[in-house]
Amino acid sequence: MELIKTKQELNIKIAQLRKKNKTIGFVPTMGALHQGHLSLVESAGKHCDVVVVSIFVNPNQFNDPGDLERYPRDLEKDMGLLENTACELLFAPAVEEVYPESDERVFDFGELDKVMEGEHRPGHFNGVAQVVSRLFEMVKPDKAFFGQKDFQQLAIVREMERQLNLGIEIVACPIVRESDGLAMSSRNTLLTKKHRKSAPLIAKTLKESCNFDPFKDIAEVKEYVIRNINGDENLEVEYFDIVDGDTLKAVDRWADSPYIVGCIAVFAGEIRLIDNIIYKNPEA
Structure with a gap:
């Protein structure tokens, strides 16, 4: 597994893979990895030649600054968990790599982002669409893998991909739970x-x-x-x-x-x- 921190490095690696006609599977995460994330990596490894995992805590999808501050971060531990998985490239960019300038795009998802999470976290899904579309643009995957626990997010990502016509297959993976049933998070x-x-x-x-x-x-x-x-x-x-x-x-x-x-x-x-x-x- 190779750690990549800049868009320039990533572009070189992706271009090399494309020259070899490798299919690319992508698992976007915000780190603090657990078995749920690793199951996505495993699924990506079964369906694609190469798996890219990203770790990026996206400030644009947090309504509460305190929630952003509390979000767990431990890159070294995450790398240890990914070491023996199908992950070949780990992309862990700084904020300025993903947002060299502020992203002012506003997506129109109709009612999809107005209910449930959208009602209680206004602007959250616009931030999700901003970061996922940017990561898609950088990684250029054939397939992207998301957990079904974030059910509304999955619907938003599918609609965003459809609107931007990116040609990326969005793959939903089942919820992974702790032994006592709690959804892994x-x-x-x-x-x-x-x-x-x-x-x-x-x-x-x-x-x-x-x-x-x-x-x-x-x-x-x-x-x-x-x-x-x-x-x-x-x-x-x-x-x-x-x-x-x-x-x-x-x-x-x-x-x-x-x-x-x-x-x-x-x-x-x-x-x-x-x-x-x-x-x-x-x-x-």
Whole structure:
């Protein structure tokens, strides 16, 4: 594995790979790597000749400066985790490499970025689109791999790729969970002991709520999930929405869509955790 820190170095390496007709798989991350990220690298290695991983904490997608400051960073540890994986190139640029000048682009995603995360974190997804499009431009991958835990982000990236007509296949990979069911996240390391103990209730409740489909109506399922999680004094639901998996528009009845997903954000103390559950999937 080779560490690359500048766009110039990366351009040279990518050009060399293209001359050899190598297919490139890309896994963009913000570091603080865990098994979820490594599963994306593994998937990329199975589908592409060469895997590029990026580590870049993007300031443009943090609404809260404190959240940006708290975000865990440990490049040396991350490199150790990647050492025995399919990752061949690790791109870890400074902010000025990605943003030599401020990015003033504003994307129009219709309603995709207005609901759920977008409603509670205005501007977040525009920042995601800015950085992912810049990284795509630099890495020039054939396929890019994203975890399904960030369900709304996946929809945004797909729409951004479609609008810019980049010719990159966006590959969704299943959520990787801890042994107790908690969705793996870099933020899990920031949880206090008591909040970490309570956090698996999120996934447990979502899984239990599948038993109600289609016997209870959507309003009842939502009420159950919120009530059950809020019943733990260490957890507080910010939102729980049941939506069409393509448009992210709220659905009122199970018959409204063949693809229905429940998306949730929960505060465990000061740490905000997200998760989702697929209730109906036409591809299943």
